[in-house]
Each structure stands twice: as C-alpha cells, then as structure tokens.
Amino acid sequence: MSTSILQDNKEKFAELQRIIDEYKDKEGPLMLILHKAQELFGCLPVEVQEYIAESLDIPLTDIYGVATFYSQFTLQPKGKYTIGVCMGTACYVKGAQAVLDELSKEIGIKPGETSEDFVFTLEATRCLGACGLAPVIMINDDVYGRLVPSDIKGIVDKYRGR
Amino acid sequence: MEMVKLTIDGIQVEVPKGTTVLEAARAANIQIPTLCYLKGVNEIGACRMCLVEVKGARNLQASCVYPAADGMEVKTNTVSVRKARRVNLELILSNHDRKCLTCVRSENCELQALSKQLGVDDIRYDGERIDYAVDDFSTSIVRDPNKCILCRRCVATCRDVQGIGAIGATERGFRSIVEPAFDKSISDVNCINCGQCIEACPVGALREKDDTDRVWEALSNPDLHVVVQTAPAVRVALGEEFGMPIGTRVTGKMVAALRRLGFDRVFDTDFAADLTIMEEGTELLNRLQSGGKLPLITSCSPGWIKYCEHNYPEFLDNLSTCKSPHEMMGAVVKSYYAEKNNMDPANIFVVSIMPCTAKKFEAARPELSSTGHPDVDVVLTTRELARMIKQAGIDFIKLNDEDFDPTLGDSTGAAVIFGTTGGVMEAALRTVYEIVTGKTLENLEIHAVRGMDGVKEVEVPLGDVTIKAAVAHGTANAKALLEKVKSGEKEYHFIEVMGCPGGCVTGGGQPIVPAQVQMEIDVHKARAAAIYDEDRALPVRKSHENESVKKVYAEYLGEPNSHKAHELLHTHYTPRKRY
Structure with a gap:
C-alpha cells in the first residue's frame, strides 16, 4: 500500500x-x-x-x-458540485441535450468528467422525477427547471467562487 | 442418515436429505447438463443449464441448488425444459468469442460440449460484444475475457478454495467481467500462479502461458544440448490427454515420447526430490539441534512460496532454504553434469515438465540461476507436453516403455510421492527417522499424512524427541494452519505445504477434467493412488538409499548442506505487497 x-x-x-x-x-x-x-x-x-x-x-x-x-460509488474524486442533467423522456423532448451541451461548453468538460479545479462534475442522469419542470438539472440538492441554454451561465456563476 | 424419496423422470430415487436434485438425478443415471456448477466449489444456479420441472413449482428450477424432498416429482426432459436450456445457452453463446478452431480448449470445452449435447445448430441472437484486451503479462496464466462466460467457477476457486481472491466479478450487467481489482493485470496482483482457476474454467478464458514454441526452437538448435526432466505427478496424468483413464501410470511411455521429441537427455525430477530430502532433512536436523527457526516449512511448491511472500512475510525465515526439486536439478545439470561432460552450461537448455503453472513464474526468478544461467530455461505443463506429442505425430498409446537416463534419472519411491499432499513429509520422515535412530523403518507408509483432509498431523518419535509435523494443501488450509501457529495454539517442528488442493497431482498444469466427470470420479484419489502404486513398484523407497544421489555427493557436492550444496541447491525469499 x-x-x-x-x-x-x-x-x-x-x-x-x-x-x-x-x-x-x-x-x-x-x-x-x-x-x-x-x-x-x-x-x-x-x-x-x-x-x-x-x-x-x-x-x-x-x-x-x-x-x-453500484453506480453511487465512485473511484474518481468528484467536484464540489455535481451537476445532474436529467435525460429522461420529458426533459429530453424539452431540450435537455441543448442544456447539457451548454453546460459542457460553459464548464469545459464532457459528461462524466470533473473540472480540473474539482469544482464541478457533470453527469447525464436518468429521470429525476420532476417532469413538470422539464428540462431539469440538479446541482447537489438544488433543482433548476424549465431551462433554456441561455440560463446556464448565470446558474453556473452562482456556484463559481462560492 | 435421514433419507428422502422422490421421483425423477418416473424413476424412484432415495437420497440423503440435503442432496440436490442434480445429484439425486445422478443416482438414477440421469445426467442433467451443467455449466457454472463445480461440485463443492461453485453451486450458485447462475447459468440455468440444469433447469428441470418440479411438480407444483411455478417456474423451472435450477437443479444444482434445488434440494430433493420427499414425494417430489421431477421431470428433466420435457419440451419446456429442453427449450429453456437451449435458449439460455444460445444467449450465453450470443456474445461469446466463438473461435473454437483456434481455441486451446477445443474438444475439452464444456460450452462446446453443451452446444453439441443440446443440439444448438444456429446462433439466432447476435449479441453486442465488448472487445477486451487479452491479459498475457503473467509468466503463467493468460486471461482472455472475450471467452469468459461469467460462470464464476474461477472466482469461487481462487477466493474460497485458495483463500486468495486475486480475481473477482466486477462491474455490472452487460459490462460484468471477471478480473483483478482496479483493472490490473493478473501478473500485478497477489495471484500465486497456482493455475487452479484454469482447472476450474469450463472454457478457454483462462489458460497457461504456452511455451512450447520456445522448446521446439531449442530442440531444433544444433548448438544446444537440451535436457528434460519430469515431475512425479506428470507420469500419473499425462495419459488422460490421450484418452487413458484417470490414474493411469505412463512413466515409460512418457520417457519414450520425450526421446522421440528429440531431447538429448531425459532426467527425472524425482532424482532431485531425493536430493531435496537429503538437503531439507539435514536442514531440519540442524535447526532442531542448533535451536534454529522452527517450524521448518517446505519450499517445493512455488504457488505456496509466493502466497507466503505476499501474506506471511513473518514466516519467510521458517521456509526451508532448499530450492524446489526441478530448480535443484537445473543447477546440478548446469554444474555437475556440465563439468563431467565438458560442456559449457551456456549451451545446455533445461526443460521442466511440471503439473504446475507456478513453476513458470519460479523459473523466471532471477535468484534461481546459480551458474550464472537460469537453472531452468523453460517450464512446460503436462498439458503443453501432450500438445507437443500430438504435434509431433507420436502415437503415445502404442509407445513401448523406456527408462530415464542414468544417474540424474535415478530415483526412489520416496521421491515419487512428492507428487501428492503429504508426500514430501512422508519421504522426509522415512529418511530422518533412519538417520537419527540408526534403525530401519519397518512400516514405510505413513498413512496419517495421506488423503484429502485439509490439515493432517503426525507425531514421530525420534529417540529423545518426538517430531510434531503437520501437512496442509491448498493455500486456504495453509492460512488456517499458519494462523494457529502464529497464535501459539499449535506448535510443530516441521510443516509441509503444497499450494494446490491435493498437491501436485491436481496441480494447475494437469489435464483438465470436466465438471461432469468430477461428479463421478475423485480425481485426486485416482491420481494419488497411481503415485502410491509407483512408490510400491520401485526397488528403493528411501531417498538416502539412492545410490546416484550418494554418487553426486561423493563426486561433487560433498555432503548435504555443504558450501557447494548451498551455492547450488539453496535460495532465499522476497517479501511482497499483499495487494
């Protein structure tokens, strides 16, 4: 060891x-x-x-x-904030892919990766159970719904430097 | 014993309570197909090949884990049973790498046999496949996950029988794979190279590193003098590769086949086993007399040695410093034999035929090169030798018996029993008793150390002292024994450990016996019986009475544990990380 x-x-x-x-x-x-x-x-x-x-x-x-x-265990360190982008059916048809792409672009990592400064981990997840708010993301325990790509920068900035 | 009566395919069967339906069917001469089942080792009902109909049960049941009960009515051969087994088999085949023609296990593959037995004439499902890298970094074992059917027989063997767990089932669902932790090579973890996983594997996912090409090359090199030696356990198992019954002795045919393959000398590792007894017996007596480290633990089994290096570094000083017999032979061939025949050891190539995959790793240890050259150049398993004999077109069954070459081919009954658990102990006690007491041992056979009990004990009075000895086989049993020694619960003077369950006759390099055959035949018992027959058939049965061993001491080595003997016949060990 x-x-x-x-x-x-x-x-x-x-x-x-x-x-x-x-x-x-x-x-x-x-x-x-x-x-x-x-x-x-x-x-x-x-x-x-x-x-x-x-x-x-x-x-x-x-x-x-x-x-x-078990998928809840991870061998790699995760970022301080884990962003889960719901890719369930409702969110998907309401534009989850565009939201995910925007997050990817904004933070500079692909889904499944963690930013070099260990602030963010980006994940595409299964249905989060908030279909009424589609498309939905979760950042740790915070939920954001009815998103369009232009919302992303503002949300991410709230967590940067926290 | 409480018995239960049931009906299987209309046949009344009475079996002890607790028997599975699979075993009960055997009693009625009904062979239910199996794949993941390995008697006493892996009984998990995973592969669904052994499905049967049980009256009153809602679904088909896996008979390998279904207990027989009074009044039970079982059907093993109905339309729904046949269909379910076949669909399950087709699903297993759907993502199996079906390269049977080039697979080392072709014709001895349980999956192939099942496909034939269940009449699979088409693979209707074309499953998605992951292309895995083959792990061939180990000197001993090749892992090919593309052929793995996830039956977990190897996992159970490594984890539960051997107490190691070098490989396990990891990941999940479609990505499930049997591998060492953290995606490492098996050469990089606590694997002891025992090869028991290969014996357990029903397919070609685990196999020995094939070194036959290196031997063919040496045999065709006119500048090399190629010497071969054979371990005791090989002669009682090689015949199986040619269709002979388990437990057939083929010593003479094996020697004849080796000459036909072109080896310049055919020597017997048994000679070196007698030499080992002289060296190790002397070491034991020295330690007893001079208050040296006890218990002395045998060092013939390289699987056990690596296990000890990983898990019990505190016992490394207890290990006998004796090299294992074939390494001693290699060193003697490249020194004594080379000098006597005016040869440069650089031009001598030593091949060991072993029942063992761990010997391949052992031969590559840098410390085992007393003459500046590796003591042993290549180790082949019993299976690889059979492969060479077949490639050479030798009709093995029809060969006439031949004898080993003189001096380094001469041995005793004490040496041949090295091939089974308890044998090294028995051989050592035969010699130590006579040397210490000066009396002739009336009854040579020490039955207390024979057989398959995990740990066996014996006490032998030697004049003033009584030698307390123990024998363990399989590393899980060795662990249990060492823990008792460590805690002070048990005290011994001498311990024999063999890394494989049953010792070398059931080593990881031996012919692979299908699980269905293992249900019928006790493989260890049959091969060990042949070993003991071989012992009884030999004129000399004690190592210290081997005239050729005496001659080599007189002409070259001096006496046991002499300076020269230490240079050539002894070694040291290296602590290794546990993970």
Missing part, C-alpha cells in the same frame, strides 16, 4: 478505522462502510479500498466488485 496518502490523510484514515470498528460485526458491513468511506474521502480510491480489505480481512476484489457494481 502506498504510504503517502495514508500520511497525508492520517486523520481521515483514523476516522475510517473508527467506522470499520463500528460496523464490522454488523450484518452486511461492507455497503455501510463503503458509503461512509465515500462520504469521508469523496470517492473510493485504491488506498481506501486496500485499507478496508486489510481491516476486514477480505479480498480486495470483493470490495472493488461492490464499488464498481
């Missing part, structure tokens, strides 16, 4: 150990631990998965298998 991330994040790994100790004897501990670990580190990098494998004495492939199976 590479030691640099362990040293740079001593406190986080101490917290991770506390989480593992709390859950390891419960039923199905891995999902719970992975959720908490992702909250803690923002993602599940190799060093974190190795640490959990070692602590629980289970193969790394078990952990990696779960982490890659």
Whole structure:
C-alpha cells in the first residue's frame, strides 16, 4: 500500500478505522462502510479500498466488485458540485441535450468528467422525477427547471467562487 | 442418515436429505447438463443449464441448488425444459468469442460440449460484444475475457478454495467481467500462479502461458544440448490427454515420447526430490539441534512460496532454504553434469515438465540461476507436453516403455510421492527417522499424512524427541494452519505445504477434467493412488538409499548442506505487497 496518502490523510484514515470498528460485526458491513468511506474521502480510491480489505480481512476484489457494481460509488474524486442533467423522456423532448451541451461548453468538460479545479462534475442522469419542470438539472440538492441554454451561465456563476 | 424419496423422470430415487436434485438425478443415471456448477466449489444456479420441472413449482428450477424432498416429482426432459436450456445457452453463446478452431480448449470445452449435447445448430441472437484486451503479462496464466462466460467457477476457486481472491466479478450487467481489482493485470496482483482457476474454467478464458514454441526452437538448435526432466505427478496424468483413464501410470511411455521429441537427455525430477530430502532433512536436523527457526516449512511448491511472500512475510525465515526439486536439478545439470561432460552450461537448455503453472513464474526468478544461467530455461505443463506429442505425430498409446537416463534419472519411491499432499513429509520422515535412530523403518507408509483432509498431523518419535509435523494443501488450509501457529495454539517442528488442493497431482498444469466427470470420479484419489502404486513398484523407497544421489555427493557436492550444496541447491525469499 502506498504510504503517502495514508500520511497525508492520517486523520481521515483514523476516522475510517473508527467506522470499520463500528460496523464490522454488523450484518452486511461492507455497503455501510463503503458509503461512509465515500462520504469521508469523496470517492473510493485504491488506498481506501486496500485499507478496508486489510481491516476486514477480505479480498480486495470483493470490495472493488461492490464499488464498481453500484453506480453511487465512485473511484474518481468528484467536484464540489455535481451537476445532474436529467435525460429522461420529458426533459429530453424539452431540450435537455441543448442544456447539457451548454453546460459542457460553459464548464469545459464532457459528461462524466470533473473540472480540473474539482469544482464541478457533470453527469447525464436518468429521470429525476420532476417532469413538470422539464428540462431539469440538479446541482447537489438544488433543482433548476424549465431551462433554456441561455440560463446556464448565470446558474453556473452562482456556484463559481462560492 | 435421514433419507428422502422422490421421483425423477418416473424413476424412484432415495437420497440423503440435503442432496440436490442434480445429484439425486445422478443416482438414477440421469445426467442433467451443467455449466457454472463445480461440485463443492461453485453451486450458485447462475447459468440455468440444469433447469428441470418440479411438480407444483411455478417456474423451472435450477437443479444444482434445488434440494430433493420427499414425494417430489421431477421431470428433466420435457419440451419446456429442453427449450429453456437451449435458449439460455444460445444467449450465453450470443456474445461469446466463438473461435473454437483456434481455441486451446477445443474438444475439452464444456460450452462446446453443451452446444453439441443440446443440439444448438444456429446462433439466432447476435449479441453486442465488448472487445477486451487479452491479459498475457503473467509468466503463467493468460486471461482472455472475450471467452469468459461469467460462470464464476474461477472466482469461487481462487477466493474460497485458495483463500486468495486475486480475481473477482466486477462491474455490472452487460459490462460484468471477471478480473483483478482496479483493472490490473493478473501478473500485478497477489495471484500465486497456482493455475487452479484454469482447472476450474469450463472454457478457454483462462489458460497457461504456452511455451512450447520456445522448446521446439531449442530442440531444433544444433548448438544446444537440451535436457528434460519430469515431475512425479506428470507420469500419473499425462495419459488422460490421450484418452487413458484417470490414474493411469505412463512413466515409460512418457520417457519414450520425450526421446522421440528429440531431447538429448531425459532426467527425472524425482532424482532431485531425493536430493531435496537429503538437503531439507539435514536442514531440519540442524535447526532442531542448533535451536534454529522452527517450524521448518517446505519450499517445493512455488504457488505456496509466493502466497507466503505476499501474506506471511513473518514466516519467510521458517521456509526451508532448499530450492524446489526441478530448480535443484537445473543447477546440478548446469554444474555437475556440465563439468563431467565438458560442456559449457551456456549451451545446455533445461526443460521442466511440471503439473504446475507456478513453476513458470519460479523459473523466471532471477535468484534461481546459480551458474550464472537460469537453472531452468523453460517450464512446460503436462498439458503443453501432450500438445507437443500430438504435434509431433507420436502415437503415445502404442509407445513401448523406456527408462530415464542414468544417474540424474535415478530415483526412489520416496521421491515419487512428492507428487501428492503429504508426500514430501512422508519421504522426509522415512529418511530422518533412519538417520537419527540408526534403525530401519519397518512400516514405510505413513498413512496419517495421506488423503484429502485439509490439515493432517503426525507425531514421530525420534529417540529423545518426538517430531510434531503437520501437512496442509491448498493455500486456504495453509492460512488456517499458519494462523494457529502464529497464535501459539499449535506448535510443530516441521510443516509441509503444497499450494494446490491435493498437491501436485491436481496441480494447475494437469489435464483438465470436466465438471461432469468430477461428479463421478475423485480425481485426486485416482491420481494419488497411481503415485502410491509407483512408490510400491520401485526397488528403493528411501531417498538416502539412492545410490546416484550418494554418487553426486561423493563426486561433487560433498555432503548435504555443504558450501557447494548451498551455492547450488539453496535460495532465499522476497517479501511482497499483499495487494
């Protein structure tokens, strides 16, 4: 295991150990631990998965298998704000693609990518369940609806430099 | 034992409670097709090949996981069963890389056999396929995900039988794949190269790194003196590749075939196994007398050695410093034999025929080159040797028996039992007992260390001390044993570990036995029985009575554990990362 991330994040790994100790004897501990670990580190990098494998004495492939199976887990760090653009049917016919393209252009990243300054992650998502507001995007927990591409710059600027 | 009675295809069957419908059908001589099923290892009902109709059940049921019950009525051969199995098979085939003609597993492929058995004459679904890179970075194992049918037999074997988990099922749905974590090559993780995954694979998704071309090239090079040696377990399994029953001894035919292939000398790794006993037995006695590190743990199995390097670096000083027998042979050939015959070791090419894929990795270890040249140049598995014999057009079955070449081809019954779990221990105890007590061992056969129990123990009184010994096979069993040693729960003087379950006879380089055959035949038992027959058939059955070994000590090595012996026959180990 590479030691640099362990040293740079001593406190986080101490917290991770506390989480593992709390859950390891419960039923199905891995999902719970992975959720908490992702909250803690923002993602599940190799060093974190190795640490959990070692602590629980289970193969790394078990952990990696779960982490890659569920879409809520991510191996790459995400930005401070995750922008989800709804590509459900209603939003799609109301112009979600143009909204997504505009976001892409404005932030300079493709869907699935994270900006270099780790401020934004852009994702095309399934139906967000707000079809009445189509087309819809979510930025973390904030919802924006009935969008046209020209709205995008103003919205993105609100989060820049926050 | 509580029994249940059921009817399968109108036939009354009585089986112990807990038996699956699949197994119960066997009792009525009905063979239900299977694909993901591997007895005792992978029983997950995933592939849906073993579907049957159970009266009263709403849907067709996977018989490999469906328990037989009293009064149950099962039908295994109805229109709906046949149709469902076939559609499921066609769906598996729809995104399978169907390059059967060039596949190493052609004619020994469970998927191919099933297609024939279920009468698949057309693939109606043209599935979308992901083109995966073949992982061939390992010295031992090639992974080809394009051929993988996601049955998970390899995953269960690696994770549960071996306790390693170097490969696992990752991603999801259409993107599901069996691979090491973080998309790494299998050469870059804690894989021990044991090849048990290859034995478990029903198709050609996992296979050995084929080195036959390197051997053909050496054989055709007039400047090279090409020497071959064969491990004990090969002679009791090679015949299977030519249709002979499991457990057939083909020692003489194997030697004849090797000569016909063009090897200049055919030596026996068994000679080096006797040499190992002399070196390791002496090492044990030295450690006992001088208060050295105990328990002494055997080092013949390169799968086990790499497992220990990854997982138990604290036990590396317990490992015997002895090289594994074929490496000893390589070193002796390139030193003693070279000098005696006035040859430059640079012009000697040593090929080892092994039941093992981990030996390929071992041969590539830089420290195993005592003469400045690799002790062993190429390792071929039993399967690769069979391939060469077939390519050469040799009618193996009709060959007359021939003997190994003298001196380095001479061996004893103690050496041949190295091929099965408990064998190294038994051979060592035969010799150590007689050397320490000066008495003749009346009963040579130590049955306490034979058989398939995961961990076996034996105590042997040697004059004042009683040697406490243990034997483990398969790395999960080794782990369980070492944990007990670590915690102080158990104390031993001597431990034998073989990396593969059952030892070398069921090693990762041996002929692959289909899962359906494994339901009927205990492969380890049959091959081990042949090993023990071979032992009983030999005139000398103790390593220290091998006259040729004595001769090599007298002429060259001096005595066991001498300076020269250490230079040529001993090695050291390297701690490795766990992940």
